[in-house]
Structures are given as structure tokens and as C-alpha cells.
Amino acid sequence: MTALPRVTTADQARADAGFHRALVELLYQAADDDLILAQRGAEWLGLVPHIEEDVAFSSITQDMTGHALALYQLLEELGEGQADHLAYFREPSAYRCAVLAERPNGEGTYLDSPRFDWAYTVVRQYVYQRFKRLRLEAMVKSRYQPLADLAEKMLREQFYHLYHWEVWMKQLTGRTEEAQRRMTEAWTRVLADAPSLSSLGPGEQEILSSGVLPWSLEKPFRQALEESARSYGLPAPNAWTMPEVNGRDGRHSPALPPMLEHMAEVYRIAPAGAW
Amino acid sequence: MSEADLQSRVMAALDEVMDPEIRGLSLVDLGMVERVEVDGGQVRVQLIPTYVGCPALGLMKADVERRLAAVPGVESVTVEFLRKPLWTTDRITPRGRERLKAVGIAPPAGSGPTEHWTPECPYCGSTQVHRENVFGPTSCRSIFYCDACRNPFEAIKPV
Numbered sequence: 001m002t003a004l005p006r007v008t009t010a011d012q013a014r015a016d017a018g019f020h021r022a023l024v025e026l027l028y029q030a031a032d033d034d035l036i037l038a039q040r041g042a043e044w045l046g047l048v049p050h051i052e053e054d055v056a057f058s059s060i061t062q063d064m065t066g067h068a069l070a071l072y073q074l075l076e077e078l079g080e081g082q083a084d085h086l087a088y089f090r091e092p093s094a095y096r097c098a099v100l101a102e103r104p105n106g107e108g109t110y111l112d113s114p115r116f117d118w119a120y121t122v123v124r125q126y127v128y129q130r131f132k133r134l135r136l137e138a139m140v141k142s143r144y145q146p147l148a149d150l151a152e153k154m155l156r157e158q159f160y161h162l163y164h165w166e167v168w169m170k171q172l173t174g175r176t177e178e179a180q181r182r183m184t185e186a187w188t189r190v191l192a193d194a195p196s197l198s199s200l201g202p203g204e205q206e207i208l209s210s211g212v213l214p215w216s217l218e219k220p221f222r223q224a225l226e227e228s229a230r231s232y233g234l235p236a237p238n239a240w241t242m243p244e245v246n247g248r249d250g251r252h253s254p255a256l257p258p259m260l261e262h263m264a265e266v267y268r269i270a271p272a273g274a275w
Numbered sequence: 276m277s278e279a280d281l282q283s284r285v286m287a288a289l290d291e292v293m294d295p296e297i298r299g300l301s302l303v304d305l306g307m308v309e310r311v312e313v314d315g316g317q318v319r320v321q322l323i324p325t326y327v328g329c330p331a332l333g334l335m336k337a338d339v340e341r342r343l344a345a346v347p348g349v350e351s352v353t354v355e356f357l358r359k360p361l362w363t364t365d366r367i368t369p370r371g372r373e374r375l376k377a378v379g380i381a382p383p384a385g386s387g388p389t390e391h392w393t394p395e396c397p398y399c400g401s402t403q404v405h406r407e408n409v410f411g412p413t414s415c416r417s418i419f420y421c422d423a424c425r426n427p428f429e430a431i432k433p434v
Contacts, residue, residue: 055418056410063414066328149358154327156361156434159388160409 004211008145010077022206023144024078025096026213029201029248030135031071032097035087036256037128038064039263040101040121043110049118060125060161067154074146088264092257098196099247100124102256119179119186122172126165127190130228131197133162134220143211173232180233187234193243194225201248281348282313288346289320295334296413300374302335306366309357316350318343323362326414326434332356363387364433380416381430394430396421404428 007013013020041061048054072083080086103124106116136158139151172179198217200207207213222240229236245251266273289311290303302308302322310321320339324332336354343352364383367375372382381394393402401423408418409432416429 052408055412056408059410059414062330063326063328066326066330070327146358149361150327153358153361156363156388157326157328157414159434160432163390164409 004143006145007143010074010079010146013078013144016210018206019143019210019212020078022203022210022212023147024075024080025201025203026207027071027075027078027147028094028096029098030139031068031075031086032095033101033128033132033197034064034071035068036095036097036259037101037125038062038068039259040103040105041125043105043114044116044121045110047110047114047116056164060164063157063161067157070150070154074150077146084267088260088267092252092260093250095247095252095256095260096201096250097247097252097256098193098199099243099245099253100128100190100193100196102247102253102259103193104255117182117186119172119182120189122165122168123183123186123190126162126169127194127225127228128197129158129162129165130224131194131217131221132158134217134224138213138215138217141214143214147212169228169232173234183232184234187229191225191237192241194221194237195240195242196246196248197221199242199246199248276348278313278315281316281318281346282311284346284348285311285313285318285320285343288342289339292335292338292342295331295338297375297378297380299378300371302339304368304371304374306368306371307335307362309360316348317353318349318351319353319355321355321357323360323366324356325362329414362434364431367431375431379428381419381428383431383433385433388432388434392433394419396424396426397428398426399424 007019013023038061041057041064045058046054048057068087069083072086075086076083105121106114108114136151136155140148140155142148142151173183174180198221200213208216222237225237228234245253289308290301292302294300294302294305305325307322307325308320309323312319320343322335339354340352343349363386365386367382375382376397379397381397384392384394394404395402396404399421401421403422404419405422406417406419407427411418411429415432417432418427419430420427
């Protein structure tokens with residue numbers, strides 16, 4: 001690979017149209033994944049199996065929201081608009097989160113008869129954090145220095161997020177028959193959406209050729225999932241078929257629009273409010 | 276007043292700005308102050324955020340601005356957060372570590388994330404402790420229990 005020069009400032013990035021376009025695309029994907037999945041996590045507040053989990057899960061979702069904010073701030077520097085606006089005021093079709101991040105936690109809503117699925121939540125959060133580790137490791141080698149610096153810092157925090165879900169994976173697999181059945185079912189559902197995570201969307205070629213990311217994430221992610229299947233006694237992932245709607249191109253499942261509407265409710269009432 | 280005088284007054288004032296979530300611990304103790312530049316009456320403070328998503332950062336910035344505005348000779352204050360260098364737990368100063376213990380929080384054993392580490396109980400100094408939860412009241416803290424003196428305590432996570 002030719003050694004392209006590092007891009008150290010937002011102004012330099014904006015001067016190169018192709019690089020800028022690819023960078024913005026990747027930043028939206030990563031920021032939206034964290035924001036939307038953190039919101040799904042926040043819906044569990046007060047409903048998780050025990051109080052220690054409430055403390056841990058809400059800390060993790062707070063960190064994820066913070067990571068999303070830091071990525072939206074990079075986008076702000078790149079001329080995309082104000083970070084809060086990017087989080088709350090875009091049309092659903094402008095979001096680039098993977099469809100896995102937006103799937104509901106289960107039936108009902110947290111306000112009304114939540115019949116949420118803990119097995120699905122554990123597996124989804126675990127698979128996402130496993131993927132996020134790989135994406136952050138690649139981002140550390142990004143040509144865009146501000147992103148590389150941020151990713152290095154995020155990795156240190158994200159270590160504890162992934163570790164938390166690994167503990168749950170270990171505890172819920174290979175135990176009772178019911179736990180195994182429910183974890184296997186959740187694993188199968190999450191695997192069906194997993195290709196949406198490592199997809200870099202329609203701009204994939206440009207993201208890779210411009211050096212915004214140094215390598216494709218699909219192969220290392222599939223390897224990681226195969227290892228996970230082995231260590232937790234879950235079925236190996238076989239087919240790698242992109243879900244019909246994957247999110248990376250702005251097409252989303254019906255679950256996203258009402259979620260965004262709910263998230264932005266307070267912000268819409270008082271856009272000038274300070275928190 | 277010379278710039279050097281003002282610089283030392285500003286540093287002393289920064290040492291009075293406390294972490295909003297851990298009272299008794301200043302931003303200087305935490306190792307968050309990377310650089311202070313004084314140009315005439317204009318002061319520029321560069322801070323290193325502890326956690327990317329720490330919700331206290333906005334409060335810290337406002338507290339620094341307020342405290343420094345009260346320093347005689349200061350005309351304007353700019354506070355910036357840097358992306359580099361990274362904040363790691365070994366930036367906490369020796370005095371900061373003592374102050375953490377004084378409020379019942381075990382200082383970090385080192386830096387860099389790890390699955391297992393053994394803090395010293397801030398009350399009795401024992402290492403006969405076990406972890407109750409990797410996460411605690413804030414993202415940067417875990418919850419432990421001391422099997423020697425039978426007190427629960429918090430510990431700063433190594434990052």
C-alpha cells in the first residue's frame with residue numbers, strides 16, 4: 001500500500017473532496033451505531049436483572065453516548081453542522097447506523113409493558129462491542145490523525161465494555177438448558193444482522209482507498225465471530241448474507257423513525273435549552 | 276505584575292478547582308492540566324479530558340473560567356480540551372492519590388485497562404479485597420469490598 005500522507009486537521013480534510021466524503025461517511029456510521037445502540041441500552045434502565053447490572057449497563061451506555069458525541073464533534077469540525085443537531089435533528093434516512101443497532105429490545109416499550117429479551121440484549125451488545133474493538137483498532141491506523149487519536153483513547157474505555165458482556169456470555173452459555181436455548185436463539189438472530197455492522201456502505205471502496213480506514217473489517221469480524229461461537233458453544237456462523245435492509249445506505253427498519261422521534265422529543269421542545 | 280507572577284497565581288487558582296464528582300480532588304491532582312499560557316492578561320488553559328464521555332467536563336470548564344476570572348490581573352480565559360496526550364490513570368499525582376484515599380476511593384494500581392487488578396483498601400490498606408462490580412457511581416470507578424475491615428469502597432479503574 002502506498003504511504004499516503006497523514007491528514008492532521010479538519011481544514012486539510014476538507015481540501016480533499018474524496019477523502020472528506022469518505023471520512024464523513026465513516027464517522028456517521030460509527031457515531032450513529034454508538035448513539036442508537038446506547039439508546040436501546042438506556043431503555044433497559046431499571047428493568048435489568050439486578051441493581052449491579054443497572055449501574056454497569058448505564059455506565060456503558062453513558063460512555064457510548066460520549067463516544068458518539070466525540071465523533072459528532074469531529075463531524076462538526078468538518079462542516080456537517082452542530083453536534084447536538086446531528087444527533088437529534090436529522091431525517092431517519094440520514095442515519096448510517098447498522099440495522100442491528102436499531103432493533104427493538106423485545107416487545108412493548110420501556111414506558112408501556114416492556115417484555116424485553118435479556119438474552120438478545122447480551123448477545124447484541126457483546127457482538128457489537130466485539131466489532132467495535134476491531135473498528136477502533138483500524139481507526140487508530142486511520143490517515144485522519146484526529147480520529148486516530150480519539151480511537152486510541154476510546155479503546156482504553158471500551159476494553160471494560162467488551163469485558164462486561166464477555167462475562168455475561170460466559171455466565172449464560174453452557175449452563176441450564178433454558179439459558180442455552182435462549183442464547184442460541186438470540187445468537188442466531190444477531191448473526192443474521194451481523195453483516196450490517198462490518199458493511200461500510202456504498203462508499204466502502206472510497207473509505208478504504210483513501211486510507212480513512214486501513215483495511216476492511218469484514219474478514220477480521222467473521223473470524224472473531226467464529227472464535228466466539230467456539231468459546232461459548234454456539235452455532236458457527238455460516239452464511240454471510242447482508243440483511244435486506246442494512247442501514248448503512250440510509251434505508252432502515254420501521255423501528256428507527258419512532259425511536260428518533262422519541263429521542264428528540266425534549267430537544268425539539270426546547271432547542272436552545274442548556275442541560 | 277509580571278507574566279510569571281500571573282502564571283503562578285493562575286496555577287494556584289487551578290489547584291482550587293475541584294472535580295465536581297470527587298470533592299477534595301483538584302484538576303491539578305487529577306493530572307488534567309497540560310498547559311497554561313499567559314499573554315498579558317489573557318490566559319489559555321489546555322486540559323486533558325479523563326474520559327471521552329465524562330459528563331463533568333462542561334462543569335469543569337465553567338468552574339475553571341469562573342475561578343480564573345476572579346484572579347487579579349486576568350482579563351480573559353480560554354479553556355480547551357486536548358485529544359492528545361491521552362489521559363491515563365498514572366497522571367494522578369502523589370497528592371491526588373492521597374486525597375482519593377481520604378475520601379474512601381482507592382487510587383489506581385497502574386495504568387492501562389486490565390481484567391484483574393488488586394487495589395489497596397483505602398481504609399485499612401489490606402489487599403484482601405474482592406471486586407463487586409467493574410462499574411460504579413461514575414464510569415471511572417469500580418466497587419470493591421474489603422474482606423479485612425469489611426468496608427465497601429470504590430476504586431479508580433486503571434485506564
